[in-house]
Amino acid sequence: MRSSWADLAANSAAENAPTANNANNTQAPSRPVYVPPHLRNRGPTQSAPAPASASSSDKFSAPPLSDNVGSRWAPPPRNDYRGRAAGFGNRTGGGGGGWDRREANPFADQDDSEEPLTQQEQENTGINFDAYEDIPVETSGGNVPPPVNTFAEIDLGEALNQNIRRCKYVRPTPVQRHAIPISLAGRDLMACAQTGSGKTAAFCFPIISGIMTGQPAQRPPRGVRTVCPLALVLSPTRELSMQIHEEAKKFAYQTGVRVVVAYGGAPINQQLRELERGVDILVATPGRLVDLLERARVSLQMIRYLALDEADRMLDMGFEPQIRKIVEQMDMPPAGARQTMLFSATFPKEIQRLASDFLSNYIFLAVGRVGSSTDLIDQRVEYVQESDKRSHLMDLLHAQRANGVQGKQALTLVFVETKKGADALEHWLCLNNFPATTIHGDRTQQERESALRSFKSGNTPILVATDVAARGLDIPHVAHVVNFDLPNDIDDYVHRIGRTGRAGKKGLATAFFNENNSSLARSLQDLMQEANQEVPAWLSRFAARSSFGGGKNRRSGGGRFGGRDFRREGSFSRGGSDYHGAGNSSGGYGASGGYGGGYGGGYGGNTAGPGVTSAWD
């Protein structure tokens, strides 16, 4: 279980109590004082660097994982980060010198080893590495750093490596193999990769590593309550920000790098307190961040890293002004003076054009979608009149009920177009004895979070959602995504069905199509064709009828990628095999199989051995 605020407060109080007595010779306990990351977590009275014997030559023997479970704190590791100034090697966890007085163990909810793996965990280890062997990768931009095959090749430092082990990641995912070296080289990046492909780690690892190795930050002026994060991660929904925060805390555990989240719909005071305890990486939704900036509680002047998750959504009509305000009109260093990383599963080229304002000499990276070419997601389209949708859904749910494992119904995520529609459908499902709940923007944040929890746990195996749940959310074991109402944009469809078939597992996606969705017919047909799905004849007729002009909804890059570098438009010829290697592509490893060998574990199907997992998120 996650530590509640009450727990944290209690811990914090307990921690503060003894130090309050010798407040004369140490930092005032009630007022957090900025301490650069490399000086944090040292004993309160240690003002000089540790003796050289504690430096990077010291070996840290990792404790067995089982030592880290339960409620006790993990033993403080020695972060012998290679290349750091010698003598800073003994940041001890919970030392109280910095702003990490006590850091909740984000791995505390890991199972004890004596407890058998839950079915969920067994499935989590069932990564189908074979499915990734032939994922196409395209990079463009000048001087692209070569990809790596293992985490060991990347020098992330011992603390981060240990967290990677704790996460049970054994090797980097395709997007990580390419994106991490690019980011570590200090380059700006625009990356297209399916959600669930390990993007969070792909931008978190370089940020955390960079903060640990970088110059200590300047102290902000005394007495000012403004905090100055070094990295900013923006995402379009509160739940996604929460998820990124949870992940990032694991990666940053005992590195001395502090991650704080801020989003709306929750009391701001608690978030302010967390910020005042210090922040290196701020994960936020745009609205709450603007609020914090206007209150001058946060300043962006020290930002070295900017990451936009679901970047195409962040730059679409609804979000763009807020993002521009944050990135261009506050006090953030300009492109070139910071490192900017944009990630999304889809990247329409109009959005790429907008996004290029935020980037400087960037590298474009596209990693083929995992699910599409390998049929991990079984996509079906059924012709259903509006008036028949409910009974049709009932049929699907009945069928799904039989598929449930261990008496529990398999998780079904039902997307609708409107918030009212979501409430109505949930109500109707409950009336008909289907355990359903709903998540959308008219619900309180508490309701949204409890709906998501209840769905994830299987207590309410049917979740009716608007597009708030379409992107990025990692909900393991969604067996079925139903597009009760199809979206107007094919990219939204891609994101929605991406909630299933995750981490190399199979999933089912059913869409209800009727005349109201004519404008989507062509792009849906194309997408399904590219994914080797069976396209019903009636859909092709719709597509032929409604797409004379080519349509606004055509996908920008073809099937294997969520997008293609818009800087290369013009040299691009559709349908050829000149997909890779054209232009200034980073020759040598772009083509399929050109970097084979990285996944040669020989784990066929979905039955990899326990503990064998990848950094899929």
Place this chain on the structure above:
DNA sequence: CATAATC
């Protein structure tokens, strides 16, 4: 047109 995003 909808969806999301501060109070």
